Amino acid sequence: xxxxxxxxxxxxxxxxxxxxxxxxxxxxxxxxxxxxxxxxxxxxxxxxxxxxxxxxxxxxxxxxxxxxxxxxxxxxxxxxxxxxxxxxxxxxxxxxxxxxxxxxxxxxxxxxxxxxxxxxxxxxxxxxxxxxxxxxxxxxxx
Amino acid sequence: xxxxxxxxxxxxxxxxxxxxxxxxxxxxxxxxxxxxxxxxxxxxxxxxxxxxxxxxxxxxxxxxxxxxxxxxxxxxxxxxxxxxxxxxxxxxxxxxxxxxxxxxxxxxxxxxxxxxxxxxxxxxxxxxxxxxxxxxxxxxxxxxxxxxxxxxxxxxxxxxxxxxxxxxxxxxxxxxxxxxxxxxxxxxxxxxxxxxxxxxxxxxxxxxxxxxxxxxxxxxxxxxxxxxxxxxxxxxxxxxxxxxxxxxxxxxxxxxxxxxxxxxxxxxxxxxxxxxxxxxxxxxxxxxxxxxxxxxxxxxxxxxxxxxxxxxxxxxxxxxxxxxxxxxxxxxxxxxxxxxxxxxxxxxxxxxxxxxxxxxxxxxxxxxxxxxxxxxxxxxxxxxxxxxxxxxxxxxx
Numbered sequence: 123x124x125x126x127x128x129x130x131x132x133x134x135x136x137x138x139x140x141x142x143x144x145x146x147x148x149x150x151x152x153x154x155x156x157x158x159x160x161x162x163x164x165x166x167x168x169x170x171x172x173x174x175x176x177x178x179x180x181x182x183x184x185x186x187x188x189x190x191x192x193x194x195x196x197x198x199x200x201x202x203x204x205x206x207x208x209x210x211x212x213x214x215x216x217x218x219x220x221x222x223x224x225x226x227x228x229x230x231x232x233x234x235x236x237x238x239x240x241x242x243x244x245x246x247x248x249x250x251x252x253x254x255x256x257x258x259x260x261x262x263x264x
Numbered sequence: 265x266x267x268x269x270x271x272x273x274x275x276x277x278x279x280x281x282x283x284x285x286x287x288x289x290x291x292x293x294x295x296x297x298x299x300x301x302x303x304x305x306x307x308x309x310x311x312x313x314x315x316x317x318x319x320x321x322x323x324x325x326x327x328x329x330x331x332x333x334x335x336x337x338x339x340x341x342x343x344x345x346x347x348x349x350x351x352x353x354x355x356x357x358x359x360x361x362x363x364x365x366x367x368x369x370x371x372x373x374x375x376x377x378x379x380x381x382x383x384x385x386x387x388x389x390x391x392x393x394x395x396x397x398x399x400x401x402x403x404x405x406x407x408x409x410x411x412x413x414x415x416x417x418x419x420x421x422x423x424x425x426x427x428x429x430x431x432x433x434x435x436x437x438x439x440x441x442x443x444x445x446x447x448x449x450x451x452x453x454x455x456x457x458x459x460x461x462x463x464x465x466x467x468x469x470x471x472x473x474x475x476x477x478x479x480x481x482x483x484x485x486x487x488x489x490x491x492x493x494x495x496x497x498x499x500x501x502x503x504x505x506x507x508x509x510x511x512x513x514x515x516x517x518x519x520x521x522x523x524x525x526x527x528x529x530x531x532x533x534x535x536x537x538x539x540x541x542x543x544x545x546x547x548x549x550x551x552x553x554x555x556x557x558x559x560x561x562x563x564x565x566x567x568x569x570x571x572x573x574x575x576x577x578x579x580x581x582x583x584x585x586x587x588x589x590x591x592x593x594x595x596x597x598x599x600x601x602x603x604x605x606x607x608x609x610x611x612x613x614x615x616x617x618x619x620x621x622x623x624x625x626x627x628x629x630x631x632x633x634x635x636x637x638x639x640x641x642x643x644x645x646x647x648x649x650x651x652x653x654x655x656x657x658x659x660x661x
Contacts, residue, residue, distance in 0.1 A: 136410055138406035138407065140406075168523055170523075195425065195525070195528070196528065198420035198423075198472050198474075199470070199472070200412060201471055203395070203414070204392060204395035204412060207412035210412065215412065217421060219525045224523055224524075225525045225526075237428070
């Protein structure tokens with residue numbers, strides 16, 4: 123099932139570089155999926171995705187799809203932004219603990235409270251995607 | 265070969281604006297600020313220039329035009345060296361690493377006297393432009409910087425989590441800034457010496473919520489020179505000195521954020537580094553007379569203080585408000601005024617930490633002197649205390 127999309131009528135303020143290895147992550151995001159890598163032997167996920175498992179250094183990794191659901195661990199609103207982000211200020215960013223046991227940092231939409239359920243959404247900027255999290259819709263509405 | 269090492273001299277510039285606008289007819293040159301501090305610190309140390317065998321510099325900010333600043337300074341000061349010369353970079357830990365490497369040069373016998381020194385010039389760079397550089401220093405450029413995180417944004421998230429986990433009040437956090445300003449008012453090299461009230465801290469414009477202007481570090485310039493030497497040489501001078509009693513370091517193997525969920529505000533690297541430093545010194549946190557912590561924001565002082573065992577877990581902010589960490593309190597923290605009010609010329613902040621400990625332990629701290637100060641701890645860190653470097657110093661008179 124695809125993550126929800128939100129269109130943003132501007133380019134990303136400071137776009138990521140894309141390598142041959144990370145391209146599948148960004149392509150999947152544009153396709154509505156949040157993915158990362160998992161070590162085949164260790165079975166451990168890591169984020170950002172890596173061409174090896176950082177826990178046991180095995181080079182055999184596989185791409186896996188994440189639920190995009192988790193809990194908000196921390197957040198802040200950045201008023202004093204770097205120059206490139208002035209157009210988006212103030213910015214709410216946060217830290218999310220995903221259901222799969224991974225901690226990620228991202229843009230936060232709305233004002234969810236700490237420890238409440240959040241879900242990943244794809245921000246479709248004019249030049250490419252970013253990911254964000256917002257308060258999760260109640261299960262009966264999914 | 266290893267031997268005991270002491271700090272026997274120190275000098276520091278006032279903190280604040282040293283750098284001149286690019287179009288000003290008269291400029292402030294880094295070497296013209298730093299060289300007099302070297303001469304002053306060496307005069308206090310009371311050892312001849314010829315004894316200096318190693319120079320360890322905190323790396324300069326990119327705004328300093330002179331490259332290879334270390335060897336440029338060796339020439340400016342006409343200092344032949346038998347030990348080593350280097351510029352170190354360790355993120356926020358840079359100044360502390362310079363001190364650490366100077367200690368090593370002496371402990372290993374590469375030099376009998378080593379200088380740990382540096383100058384941080386950045387005040388002419390506008391904050392939003394400076395942040396375009398520092399945003400790339402904390403987190404992953406391609407997976408975190410893309411959202412606009414700044415270094416202090418991570419500390420702000422610590423504050424949010426701390427208030428959530430322990431029910432700490434905003435006023436308790438803010439009281440750290442008020443306490444540090446009271447300390448800075450007694451420090452001649454402090455950047456900010458005007459009174460600051462709790463109301464002013466709470467009413468300040470937000471920078472990274474919940475932290476406002478007075479709870480985040482000011483931008484500024486500063487310069488420091490520390491003289492370290494073998495203890496037998498320190499003894500021979502007959503002057504009071506600060507003996508390095510212990511050192512602890514730990515890096516938790518993460519850069520800003522652990523993708524394996526952890527208790528982010530436990531500052532576990534600082535706990536590990538502190539345990540190592542206390543063990544090396546044969547003391548516990550209760551034996552300390554003061555501590556100078558690397559704490560760019562109010563929340564960081566609270567969390568680092570807890571991690572070093574100076575205040576109980578979850579009680580650091582409350583104890584700050586109760587005066588326990590003030591001058592005259594149970595364990596004075598950041599008697600210099602700390603990053604918030606003494607100033608935070610980031611690459612030399614770790615050197616300023618040792619400068620304050622040296623002033624306190626040689627009883628040169630004037631109105632902010634901690635009575636009978638004998639044992640003191642200094643910390644520095646990088647990231648969100650992903651790494652910590654802690655030194656324990658002891659007064660010897």
